[in-house]
Amino acid sequence: MAQNAPLTVEVTRGDMVESRHRVSVVAVDAAGARPIEAGETDALIYPRSAIKPIQALVLIESGAAEDYGLGDAEIALACASHSGEPRHVSLVRDWLARLDLSEDDLECGVHAVAGVAEPTAAHNNCSGKHAGFLTVARHLGAPTKGYIAPDHPVQRRVMARVAAMAGAKLDVAPRGVDGCGIPVFGIALFELACAMMRFATDPAAARIRAAMAAEPFLVAGSGRFTTRMIQATGGAVLIKEGAEGVYAGAIPARGIGIAVKAEDGAGRAASVAMGEALRRLGALDGAAAALADALEPTLHNHARAAVGRIRVR
Numbered sequence: 001m002a003q004n005a006p007l008t009v010e011v012t013r014g015d016m017v018e019s020r021h022r023v024s025v026v027a028v029d030a031a032g033a034r035p036i037e038a039g040e041t042d043a044l045i046y047p048r049s050a051i052k053p054i055q056a057l058v059l060i061e062s063g064a065a066e067d068y069g070l071g072d073a074e075i076a077l078a079c080a081s082h083s084g085e086p087r088h089v090s091l092v093r094d095w096l097a098r099l100d101l102s103e104d105d106l107e108c109g110v111h112a113v114a115g116v117a118e119p120t121a122a123h124n125n126c127s128g129k130h131a132g133f134l135t136v137a138r139h140l141g142a143p144t145k146g147y148i149a150p151d152h153p154v155q156r157r158v159m160a161r162v163a164a165m166a167g168a169k170l171d172v173a174p175r176g177v178d179g180c181g182i183p184v185f186g187i188a189l190f191e192l193a194c195a196m197m198r199f200a201t202d203p204a205a206a207r208i209r210a211a212m213a214a215e216p217f218l219v220a221g222s223g224r225f226t227t228r229m230i231q232a233t234g235g236a237v238l239i240k241e242g243a244e245g246v247y248a249g250a251i252p253a254r255g256i257g258i259a260v261k262a263e264d265g266a267g268r269a270a271s272v273a274m275g276e277a278l279r280r281l282g283a284l285d286g287a288a289a290a291l292a293d294a295l296e297p298t299l300h301n302h303a304r305a306a307v308g309r310i311r312v313r
Contacts, residue, residue, distance in 0.1 A: 006039030021269035048242030077128025083221025196257030
């Protein structure tokens with residue numbers, strides 16, 4: 001494993017550092033160079049939802065997106081870990097209706113959404129991805145029931161595409177079940193960065209890149225770091241977060257892929273580390289001011305008084 005020192009993300013309170021997070025980060029370009037490398041970048045991780053833009057390739061390459069007339073909104077939702085806001089939910093429901101399906105056909109489960117008394121599967125942050133899987137199933141003439149199973153034709157295609165983009169051998173990789181029920185495979189952090197490097201320039205991914213750039217709100221939601229980053233950079237930077245402190249990103253114009261993993265699974269550390277990686281790569285010129293409060297967040301107490309910061313050291 002790579003043994004470079006990881007980034008340290010500090011959380012301060014008053015005059016002292018209260019806690020520290022160790023974060024591994026790697027950026028890869030098309031020539032195979034690693035302009036940034038910190039921490040155990042060859043260590044296996046579960047990429048979780050950070051891999052969604054890669055998984056969405058099956059929607060494009062199968063012809064399902066064209067067959068069902070999907071636009072930027074649906075394709076962005078297929079990449080999303082959305083906040084379950086009204087526009088997210090209504091678009092998912094409309095999309096399912098186009099398939100002659102409903103949210104009852106989603107196998108992602110239900111989780112709580114602030115301000116929603118009775119959430120449904122359409123509120124699940126992965127409902128757009130699952131609508132995409134159902135679209136592929138319909139297009140292939142495959143069963144819609146059980147589409148999350150590892151041996152389902154949709155998931156077999158997803159696994160093959162992720163393996164090809166990452167250069168990973170997923171048939172022998174550790175595996176588990178993601179929060180939304182689909183299979184998840186262990187890949188090296190470096191392999192995740194390679195997948196995003198290829199995503200940055202892959203012709204089939206152009207449709208997904210354009211959708212994420214056009215609809216950043218749908219990829220995450222109001223005030224979310226992912227949405228704000230894509231908006232502030234005008235789509236010049238595309239990022240996607242995953243559970244347990246994972247981030248993946250791409251700088252399409254430069255053919256660079258980036259992967260981030262907080263050792264302790266802290267999302268607050270992963271987002272700050274992703275921002276720092278993008279800053280070091282010179283990808284935030286002109287956008288840093290608009291993102292200042294997210295790149296080095298201020299901590300507030302319950303009375304909304306500033307009490308500390310989160311920063312890279």
